[in-house]
Amino acid sequence: MGLFFAQLLTGLANAGALFMVASGLSLIFGVTRIVNFAHGSFYMLGAYVGYTLMQVLPGVVGFWGAVLLAGIIVGLIGVIVEICVLRPVYSAPELFQLVATFGVILVIQDLTLMIWGAEDLLGPRAPGLKGIVRIMDEPVPQYDLALIAITPFVAFALWYLITKTRVGILVRAATQDREMVGALGVNQSWLFTGVFFLGCALAGLGGAVQLPKGGADLLMDFNILTSVFVVVVIGGMGSLPGAYLAAVIISVLNVFGVSYMPKSTLVLMFLVMVVVLMFRPFGLFGREEVAGEHGQVGEPERPIKPAGLKIRLLVAAALVLLGLIPVMGSNFAVVLVTDILIFCLFAASLQFMLGMGGLVSFGHAAFFGGGAYVAALFVTYAHTPMELALILAPLGAGLAAVLIGWVCLRSTGVYFAMLTLAFAQLLWSLVFQWGDITGGDDGLVNIWPSAWASSNMVFFYLTLVICAGGILLLRHAAHSPFGYALRAARDSSRQAEAMGINTKRIQWVAFAFAGAMAGVAGGLFVFSKGSVFPNELEIARSFDALIVVFLGGVKTLSGGWVGGASFEATKDYLTRFEYWRLALGLLIIAVVILAPEGIVGSLRKLGERTGILNNAEDKR
Amino acid sequence: MLELKTVNAFYGKAHVLNDLSFTVGHGKVVALLGRNGAGKTTTMKSIMQMVQPRGGTVSYQGQDITGWAPHRVAKAGLGYVPEERRIFTQLTVLENLEVGRQPPREGCVTWTEEMLFELFPNLAERRGNRGKALSGGEQQMLTIARTLMGNPALVLLDEPSEGIAPVIVEQMAHVILKLKNEGLTVLLSEQNLHFAQAVADQVVIIESGTQKFAGSLADLQAHPEIRDAYLSV
Numbered sequence: 015m016g017l018f019f020a021q022l023l024t025g026l027a028n029a030g031a032l033f034m035v036a037s038g039l040s041l042i043f044g045v046t047r048i049v050n051f052a053h054g055s056f057y058m059l060g061a062y063v064g065y066t067l068m069q070v071l072p073g074v075v076g077f078w079g080a081v082l083l084a085g086i087i088v089g090l091i092g093v094i095v096e097i098c099v100l101r102p103v104y105s106a107p108e109l110f111q112l113v114a115t116f117g118v119i120l121v122i123q124d125l126t127l128m129i130w131g132a133e134d135l136l137g138p139r140a141p142g143l144k145g146i147v148r149i150m151d152e153p154v155p156q157y158d159l160a161l162i163a164i165t166p167f168v169a170f171a172l173w174y175l176i177t178k179t180r181v182g183i184l185v186r187a188a189t190q191d192r193e194m195v196g197a198l199g200v201n202q203s204w205l206f207t208g209v210f211f212l213g214c215a216l217a218g219l220g221g222a223v224q225l226p227k228g229g230a231d232l233l234m235d236f237n238i239l240t241s242v243f244v245v246v247v248i249g250g251m252g253s254l255p256g257a258y259l260a261a262v263i264i265s266v267l268n269v270f271g272v273s274y275m276p277k278s279t280l281v282l283m284f285l286v287m288v289v290v291l292m293f294r295p296f297g298l299f300g301r302e303e304v305a306g307e308h309g310q311v312g313e314p315e316r317p318i319k320p321a322g323l324k325i326r327l328l329v330a331a332a333l334v335l336l337g338l339i340p341v342m343g344s345n346f347a348v349v350l351v352t353d354i355l356i357f358c359l360f361a362a363s364l365q366f367m368l369g370m371g372g373l374v375s376f377g378h379a380a381f382f383g384g385g386a387y388v389a390a391l392f393v394t395y396a397h398t399p400m401e402l403a404l405i406l407a408p409l410g411a412g413l414a415a416v417l418i419g420w421v422c423l424r425s426t427g428v429y430f431a432m433l434t435l436a437f438a439q440l441l442w443s444l445v446f447q448w449g450d451i452t453g454g455d456d457g458l459v460n461i462w463p464s465a466w467a468s469s470n471m472v473f474f475y476l477t478l479v480i481c482a483g484g485i486l487l488l489r490h491a492a493h494s495p496f497g498y499a500l501r502a503a504r505d506s507s508r509q510a511e512a513m514g515i516n517t518k519r520i521q522w523v524a525f526a527f528a529g530a531m532a533g534v535a536g537g538l539f540v541f542s543k544g545s546v547f548p549n550e551l552e553i554a555r556s557f558d559a560l561i562v563v564f565l566g567g568v569k570t571l572s573g574g575w576v577g578g579a580s581f582e583a584t585k586d587y588l589t590r591f592e593y594w595r596l597a598l599g600l601l602i603i604a605v606v607i608l609a610p611e612g613i614v615g616s617l618r619k620l621g622e623r624t625g626i627l628n629n630a631e632d633k634r
Numbered sequence: 635m636l637e638l639k640t641v642n643a644f645y646g647k648a649h650v651l652n653d654l655s656f657t658v659g660h661g662k663v664v665a666l667l668g669r670n671g672a673g674k675t676t677t678m679k680s681i682m683q684m685v686q687p688r689g690g691t692v693s694y695q696g697q698d699i700t701g702w703a704p705h706r707v708a709k710a711g712l713g714y715v716p717e718e719r720r721i722f723t724q725l726t727v728l729e730n731l732e733v734g735r736q737p738p739r740e741g742c743v744t745w746t747e748e749m750l751f752e753l754f755p756n757l758a759e760r761r762g763n764r765g766k767a768l769s770g771g772e773q774q775m776l777t778i779a780r781t782l783m784g785n786p787a788l789v790l791l792d793e794p795s796e797g798i799a800p801v802i803v804e805q806m807a808h809v810i811l812k813l814k815n816e817g818l819t820v821l822l823s824e825q826n827l828h829f830a831q832a833v834a835d836q837v838v839i840i841e842s843g844t845q846k847f848a849g850s851l852a853d854l855q856a857h858p859e860i861r862d863a864y865l866s867v
């Protein structure tokens with residue numbers, strides 16, 4: 015009983031930081047409609063800034079002053095990011111801002127590394143709260159009790175701000191209809207900036223306040239992001255009480271998980287989320303949210319048409335050129351282009367579902383990594399030959415997509431996106447924690463192609479054929495009646511339903527199809543590398559694909575593979591440098607700001623302006 | 635007070651307003667008339683710069699406001715009452731009014747909640763209720779009251795009589811006349827003439843985004859053929 019109670023207290027104490035970060039995220043989303051992927055980074059910054067301040071400021075006042083100051087400083091950094099990075103892209107097409115925030119993650123990661131170094135920092139203990147208290151004979155750190163007491167005050171202050179002050183009223187009004195708030199004379203830019211300050215300050219506060227418990231390290235940003243997304247989804251986007259309750263549930267669950275089911279802690283969190291969403295698709299206290307609801311800005315989409323003769327010839331020429339690489343190029347080039355091709359297929363599969371189906375998935379790596387692991391497991395345990403493994407990979411990934419899609423498609427918009435992310439994390443944690451079978455962190459190794467395909471050159475041609483074929487198949491599907499139905503379901507599901515299209519089923523099929531195609535890419539990946547590690551399932555992998563699709567151009571068919579090729583090639587080049595993340599992050603931000611229609615969209619515009627391509631619509 | 639000069643507006647490639655030019659004099663009530671889809675709402679939004687005109691200028695008190703951000707236009711003294719009401723359904727009546735609040739403006743009435751409750755007695759009893767709990771008519775009153783909290787000099791009323799009960803329509807007409815008496819200038823859009831006749835001094839008729847008539851109410855009454863051609867009576 016005593017132990018039980020002590021663990022409950024630990025859970026409650028852990029909930030504090032989680033609540034602060036989660037409420038900041040959902041506040042920012044509510045007003046700006048931006049899912050701030052960089053929120054974990056602000057949390058991490060809070061910890062590092064707080065650490066440094068605690069070294070300088072002495073005593074009890076110094077400690078708590080440092081916590082507060084860290085919050086304010088991180089809030090101000092958030093303001094800089096909002097003004098320099100996000101303001102220029104508010105008018106960009108829906109969800110494009112996501113990519114910008116991803117660039118911010120990379121930049122902050124490297125800047126933190128530069129300033130504070132790679133070593134984990136041990137957080138200082140809070141002066142005056144270093145001891146433990148015995149409660150029912152169990153030791154409970156004093157600092158935990160302090161956290162349990164403080165969190166409700168923060169929650170209350172926030173609640174007061176949001177419900178009782180003019181600023182709060184404006185924030186809530188803007189959450190519903192920001193255009194109208196603007197028409198009533200409120201400068202939205204400053205409201206956005208203000209909300210960003212508050213949201214980031216909360217994240218920073220969360221990072222600083224957990225220092226005595228968790229210290230500071232460079233993995234904090236992604237580590238908290240998953241929990242925060244889960245909390246926000248369970249509690250309901252935009253709900254403060256929801257965020258608090260969910261933070262408590264998740265934290266308590268984690269503490270109990272660690273002591274009773276150490277192998278399944280991560281899984282447990284996602285199970286709870288899935289169960290909640292089965293009954294309440296918009297979280298415990300949430301309302302339906304559509305990402306980018308009022309954000310239909312920019313030019314209307316152009317009709318998608320089959321490639322003209324010119325383009326077809328260009329593509330054919332490019333394929334021939336690619337085919338010549340093993341003959342002309344170095345071995346290194348062959349391996350690099352193999353990687354790029356695989357990544358292109360992966361990106362194209364996400365592009366299909368996102369661009370054609372409007373299904374924004376944050377967790378597409380589940381199917382890439384899933385396919386990779388299916389192939390690797392079969393090879394390792396059943397000595398399956400490569401040919402069969404390459405077929406089983408998409409089957410396995412497709413099957414996973416059928417199941418995951420069934421659950422995720424019960425929600426829409428951000429909830430859908432977060433659910434996909436959660437499932438990807440679920441798969442990741444299964445693979446990670448189930449070391450006996452999957453090798454855990456050590457991965458699965460020694461998975462090589464069949465003898466006939468073992469030379470780099472032959473494997474290259476195999477990859478070229480499968481990937482180009484896969485991409486063409488995706489294109490073909492987009493032009494088929496199925497593709498039309500999918501777009502109809504995306505644009506106006508009600509009308510599509512009225513026309514007799516079962517929109518949910520169409521989307522489900524598209525989800526499974528995209529998953530299977532990602533599985534093909536995953537299968538190829540394993541044999542090209544000879545091994546697979548859990549990071550193929552990571553959030554970062556999913557984000558890579560997302561970035562690529564957005565950078566390539568969401569509203570174009572070829573955005574996926576064009577973006578994939580540019581991104582993978584750039585990354586390969588940049589990773590030779592020490593601070594490649596910084597460079598890549600800045601590059602991503604630059605592309606987002608300078609080419610808001612993506613690479614393909616901008617190239618097409620350029621082509622039209624210079625007369626190389628002709629615009630079919632103007633010719634009419 | 636407000637002047638549109640060859641204003642053109644587009645949605646994407648669709649040309650919705652075509653060379654609209656008219657003026658709204660100080661203290662006048664001007665009715666913008668036209669059928670469904672004629673472009674009335676678009677005209678209102680072009681004035682507020684919520685739809686940025688491509689070509690032409692909108693000037694207010696001699697100042698060119700084309701290209702301004704909508705919040706700046708509102709701050710300059712234009713109050714917009716949208717057709718779809720767009721009240722904040724999760725906020726209470728009082729909170730909705732708070733969103734509209736702006737500092738007092740010289741030469742204009744400075745509205746307080748109590749004055750607005752006097753003008754719209756129905757709202758007074760519902761001050762603590764959430765927007766979503768209001769009836770259609772009450773919501774319409776709330777949108778007007780919310781805009782008045784900004785102490786505007788000129789109010790743009792988009793189809794104030796649409797979809798509400800006849801009794802309340804009458805009340806609306808009464809309110810508009812009251813506003814006129816307080817010295818406010820009003821540009822309102824309507825589909826049919828009856829409501830407009832009761833309140834307007836001047837009339838502008840548009841059809842498919844093109845201006846067909848601009849003049850006084852008496853002028854229009856002298857030309858019934860115009861009325862019959864462009865309005866559903």
Ligand SMILES: Nc1ncnc2c1ncn2[C@@H]1O[C@H](COP(=O)(O)OP(=O)(O)OP(=O)(O)O)[C@@H](O)[C@H]1O
Nearest residue numbers: 645648650668669670671672673674675676677825
């Ligand atoms: N957001 C939009 N995108 C594209 N076209 C639009 C949009 N809003 C309006 N339109 C089109 O512009 C034209 C003018 O519309 P507008 O709403 O200004 O008309 P209205 O006179 O206010 O009509 P109503 O009496 O029905 O309110 C219509 O043909 C309409 O279909």
Ligand SMILES: [Mg+2]
Nearest residue numbers: 674675676717
């Ligand atoms: Mg209208």
